Amino acid sequence: MTMLSTVARQELLASRRNRAPQFLIVMFIAMVAVSAMIGWLTNTTVSDVYRQVLAEGYTDQPNPFDSIAQLYYAHNTVIYVVLIGSLMAIALGVQSALRDRKASTADLVLTRPIRVKTLLAGRLLGIAVLLAAVVALGMVITWATISVINGGPLGVSPTVRLVAFGGLTWVFLCGFAVSGVLAGVYIKRETTALLVPFVAWAVVVFVLPQLGTAARPVSLLNPVALPPQTTGIFHWLSYVTSPLSIGENFKTASSGVLDAPLSAFPWASAAVVSVFMIIAVVVVVLFTPAAKLRGGAYE
Amino acid sequence: MNSVKVFAAKELLDLRRNRVVWILAACLSIAVLVSVVVASLAYRTQVTDYRAYVDALAASGSAVVPAAPQLYPLTLLRGAIEYLEIIGALFAVVVGYATIAREKSRGTMLLILTRAGGAKVFIAGKLVGLGVFWALLSIGLILVSALSLALVGSAGLGASAWGRLGIAAVAAWLYLMFWTALAAGVTAFLKRPSTALVLMLGVWLLVVLVIPQIGDTMDPDNQVPGGLFAALAIQKSDEVAVLAHFSTYESIRNALEASSIEKLYERITFAFLGIKDKYNQQPAALIWPAMQRYTWTVLVLVAGSFAFALTAATRTRLQR
Numbered sequence: 001m002t003m004l005s006t007v008a009r010q011e012l013l014a015s016r017r018n019r020a021p022q023f024l025i026v027m028f029i030a031m032v033a034v035s036a037m038i039g040w041l042t043n044t045t046v047s048d049v050y051r052q053v054l055a056e057g058y059t060d061q062p063n064p065f066d067s068i069a070q071l072y073y074a075h076n077t078v079i080y081v082v083l084i085g086s087l088m089a090i091a092l093g094v095q096s097a098l099r100d101r102k103a104s105t106a107d108l109v110l111t112r113p114i115r116v117k118t119l120l121a122g123r124l125l126g127i128a129v130l131l132a133a134v135v136a137l138g139m140v141i142t143w144a145t146i147s148v149i150n151g152g153p154l155g156v157s158p159t160v161r162l163v164a165f166g167g168l169t170w171v172f173l174c175g176f177a178v179s180g181v182l183a184g185v186y187i188k189r190e191t192t193a194l195l196v197p198f199v200a201w202a203v204v205v206f207v208l209p210q211l212g213t214a215a216r217p218v219s220l221l222n223p224v225a226l227p228p229q230t231t232g233i234f235h236w237l238s239y240v241t242s243p244l245s246i247g248e249n250f251k252t253a254s255s256g257v258l259d260a261p262l263s264a265f266p267w268a269s270a271a272v273v274s275v276f277m278i279i280a281v282v283v284v285v286l287f288t289p290a291a292k293l294r295g296g297a298y299e
Numbered sequence: 300m301n302s303v304k305v306f307a308a309k310e311l312l313d314l315r316r317n318r319v320v321w322i323l324a325a326c327l328s329i330a331v332l333v334s335v336v337v338a339s340l341a342y343r344t345q346v347t348d349y350r351a352y353v354d355a356l357a358a359s360g361s362a363v364v365p366a367a368p369q370l371y372p373l374t375l376l377r378g379a380i381e382y383l384e385i386i387g388a389l390f391a392v393v394v395g396y397a398t399i400a401r402e403k404s405r406g407t408m409l410l411i412l413t414r415a416g417g418a419k420v421f422i423a424g425k426l427v428g429l430g431v432f433w434a435l436l437s438i439g440l441i442l443v444s445a446l447s448l449a450l451v452g453s454a455g456l457g458a459s460a461w462g463r464l465g466i467a468a469v470a471a472w473l474y475l476m477f478w479t480a481l482a483a484g485v486t487a488f489l490k491r492p493s494t495a496l497v498l499m500l501g502v503w504l505l506v507v508l509v510i511p512q513i514g515d516t517m518d519p520d521n522q523v524p525g526g527l528f529a530a531l532a533i534q535k536s537d538e539v540a541v542l543a544h545f546s547t548y549e550s551i552r553n554a555l556e557a558s559s560i561e562k563l564y565e566r567i568t569f570a571f572l573g574i575k576d577k578y579n580q581q582p583a584a585l586i587w588p589a590m591q592r593y594t595w596t597v598l599v600l601v602a603g604s605f606a607f608a609l610t611a612a613t614r615t616r617l618q619r
Contacts (some may be wrong), residue, residue: 019494020491020493020494020496020497020498021497023497023498023501024497024500024501024504027501027504027505031509038513038516038517039516041517042516042517042519045517045519045545045548046519046527048545049519049527049541049542049545050527050531052541052544052545053531053533053537053541056537056540056541058531058533058534058537058541059531059532059533061530061531061532064527064530064531076516079512080509083504083508083509083512084504084508084509087500087504091497091500095493190493190496191319191393191396191397191400191496192319194496194500195319195323195393198389198500199323199326202330202385202386202389206330206382206385206386207330207333210333210334210337210378211333211337214337214338214340214341214344216334216377216378216381217334217378217381217382217385218381218384218385218511221508221511221512221515222515229344231344231348232340232343232344232347233340233344234337234340234341234344
């Protein structure tokens with residue numbers, strides 16, 4: 001246990017000293033901070049547009065934004081988690097796995113009385129703590145921003161939902177961070193180690209959902225997951241691609257956490273995100289041989 | 300000039316021998332192919348649904364024949380262009396980064412800099428080599444798209460369509476070269492190549508995904524599924540009249556989108572391929588005046604990225 005926490009502390013220290021992934025962390029926090037403001041600005045403008053439409057007598061329909069949920073403004077955060085957060089997590093994971101090999105200290109570390117499983121678990125624990133801190137900061141900023149927009153502090157129920165969304169985000173990001181570690185462990189070249197999980201991310205976020213929904217790649221940047229096709233070949237393809245479309249499952253589960261009643265919560269989507277993280281952790285911790293941690297790393 | 304050619308030829312040889320480059324090119328081609336196949340199949344599903352609807356109407360004794368769905372083959376390339384915008388740019392960043400990082404990590408940089416011409420000739424040769432590589436790949440991707448349209452979409456392409464595909468290939472080449480030259484420049488500028496890669500990935504995220512996403516989010520019509528104005532049953536002319544009251548907001552939103560080279564590339568390509576409804580079936584001569592401003596901006600940005608790469612690659616920086 002002491003060794004595990006020592007490795008985790010070392011991981012946190014090393015991550016703090018590595019400036020490259022910090023750039024992505026700052027970018028992620030900044031986008032989470034402004035996303036609620038962008039949502040509020042847009043919503044205000046849309047309401048103004050509606051009032052103008054009503055004043056000019058073009059419609060007698062009710063304002064579609066009259067009764068939006070308090071956490072409506074948190075929806076944009078979902079897409080920034082998928083776009084920036086996951087890539088940030090991958091970069092953190094890859095850098096963590098390659099750090100010792102780049103510094104030529106991997107062989108030295110493995111001379112100490114530590115099991116490979118403990119070493120890897122400690123590293124993952126360090127990354128998980130770092131990601132938890134980043135996500136917690138993002139959620140606090142979101143809570144404060146939405147409270148300001150709503151003109152008062154959020155109530156207990158939306159706060160609990162926001163905390164649950166933070167938890168889901170953490171699980172999602174941990175899955176990608178561990179994928180980054182996996183690439184860093186098995187690939188010797190840093191460029192390839194970064195590139196492979198990035199390509200896998202692009203496939204998971206864009207290509208697989210497109211096969212199941214016939215949607216255009218850019219429409220997948222919408223924070224709300226697109227429904228699978230119900231007819232034709234895409235209907236059958238969606239059976240295969242839906243469980244693998246981690247990004248779309250995260251979006252679905254996030255919408256459920258932020259808006260839906262408990263009875264309508266998309267448990268299956270949340271389970272897919274969790275299983276993805278668990279499989280990645282199991283593969284890295286239980287099946288990585290010591291030989292893979294030795295040797296050098298190249299640009 | 301001869302030294303530039305030597306470096307360009309060496310760059311092409313390195314790219315040809317690099318397995319990662321082949322994998323990237325294959326991934327991009329597969330993504331393009333998948334998107335055309337998906338669009339073609341989606342169109343076929345539409346036609347099947349239409350026929351079933353017409354048969355059902357006929358069976359019920361109705362004499363009404365609804366309008367058949369229209370197929371404009373080049374519009375099926377929308378997904379392919381979007382993949383080039385997103386994944387193509389990412390790969391261009393990696394290729395640009397790798398071209399400098401490779402020499403640094405192999406320890407060949409110092410040897411190269413002993414040659415006549417030094418750093419400037421080295422980077423110019425690299426950019427020429429990469430230019431040839433992306434030109435070949437752009438042409439290849441357009442051919443893959445055309446072949447997919449013919450085989451899956453059963454679409455015949457006339458001379459005009461080929462001309463438009465040629466414009467799309469040139470636009471793709473410029474767009475990919477922008478990213479490659481910028482990444483090469485940043486990698487030459489910074490001491491640690493891995494820092495340059497992560498920094499460039501951040502820039503890619505911001506320019507390709509975040510800024511356009513903010514622009515889309517700020518679009519009032521995107522706030523309701525199916526469109527706000529459609530939900531309120533408002534005609535297009537009335538929509539324009541209403542939005543005229545929000546011209547400042549719209550200008551800010553448009554400026555935000557236009558600040559991303561990705562959106563400029565998209566607007567130019569969508570216009571010439573007729574993917575944007577407004578330009579569908581319009582002759583290229585009529586589209587050009589509307590796209591001239593965007594084209595010049597893209598050219599300036601590409602020239603800027605080249606100038607940055609040439610300026611950043613000094614002997615002192617490359618030796619670090």
